[in-house]
Amino acid sequence: MNKQKAGLFIAFEGGDGAGKSTQAARLAAALESTGHTVLRTREPGGTPIGEKLRSLVLDHGNGEIDAHTEALIFAASRAAHATQVIRPALGRGEIVLTDRYIDSSVAYQGAGRNLGQDAVQSLNEWATSGLQPHLTVLLDVDPQLGRRRRTAGQAAEDRLESEADEFHTRIRSAFLDLAAGRPASYLVLPAHLPVEELAAQILARVKTLLDAPIPEATHAPAPQLAVPEAAAPEAASDGGGA
Numbered sequence: 001m002n003k004q005k006a007g008l009f010i011a012f013e014g015g016d017g018a019g020k021s022t023q024a025a026r027l028a029a030a031l032e033s034t035g036h037t038v039l040r041t042r043e044p045g046g047t048p049i050g051e052k053l054r055s056l057v058l059d060h061g062n063g064e065i066d067a068h069t070e071a072l073i074f075a076a077s078r079a080a081h082a083t084q085v086i087r088p089a090l091g092r093g094e095i096v097l098t099d100r101y102i103d104s105s106v107a108y109q110g111a112g113r114n115l116g117q118d119a120v121q122s123l124n125e126w127a128t129s130g131l132q133p134h135l136t137v138l139l140d141v142d143p144q145l146g147r148r149r150r151t152a153g154q155a156a157e158d159r160l161e162s163e164a165d166e167f168h169t170r171i172r173s174a175f176l177d178l179a180a181g182r183p184a185s186y187l188v189l190p191a192h193l194p195v196e197e198l199a200a201q202i203l204a205r206v207k208t209l210l211d212a213p214i215p216e217a218t219h220a221p222a223p224q225l226a227v228p229e230a231a232a233p234e235a236a237s238d239g240g241g242a
């Protein structure tokens with residue numbers, strides 16, 4: 001049986017310290033043990049250019065990175081990732097697990113940096129030509145628990161992680177709003193549950209997807225970037241509809 005033919009695209013999302021990487025690794029191992037081909041990847045990153053962009057945007061010491069620049073760097077990394085890695089793997093019928101995708105930009109840059117969630121969503125739909133995950137696993141983490149987890153031991157926080165709790169609270173709400181808007185495409189789980197329990201619930205949900213016919217991952221038509229009217233005067237000249 002070739003249920004995997006169309007490929008399956010799953011994104012893990014959540015605040016810093018939610019445990020996404022642990023759960024992505026657990027799911028990959030479980031799926032591989034039953035014969036599936038799994039590609040694990042992450043954002044920002046996942047390609048050579050993406051990994052360079054990752055250091056640029058996350059490391060301290062690269063000078064000022066204003067919010068628009070930050071959003072465009074994440075989107076550039078994602079464009080390369082979607083084109084060079086995710087689409088080809090889905091085309092081969094693989095299961096792609098990405099640690100973060102578009103929702104992270106909508107939450108961190110749209111809500112966290114106040115760039116506007118719709119604007120950031122459009123930018124990223126354009127960057128990925130509308131490539132959407134079949135399922136997004138949202139690990140909902142209390143910002144204080146997230147901070148305790150990620151600073152446990154040693155770890156210095158990166159540029160985004162080191163933002164105030166209030167920033168992380170805005171991000172948490174934005175993730176939950178995204179999930180509430182399209183509940184059928186999300187599995188939302190409290191990140192404080194035991195690792196085993198989370199892994200079991202995620203695997204159970206993914207199995208239901210594998211048992212059903214999988215549609216192609218690209219649902220959205222390739223979107224147009226909204227250009228402000230003043231920047232495109234000739235567009236308004238033609239009377240009539242549209």
Ligand code: TYD
Nearest residue numbers: 016043044074100101104105108109160161
């Ligand atoms: P992540 O890889 O989850 O961090 P780590 O590997 O250190 O646990 O994410 C890196 C940071 O980048 C995280 O703080 C979230 C942020 N980020 C955005 O702000 N926007 C984005 O679009 C993405 C993908 C990540």
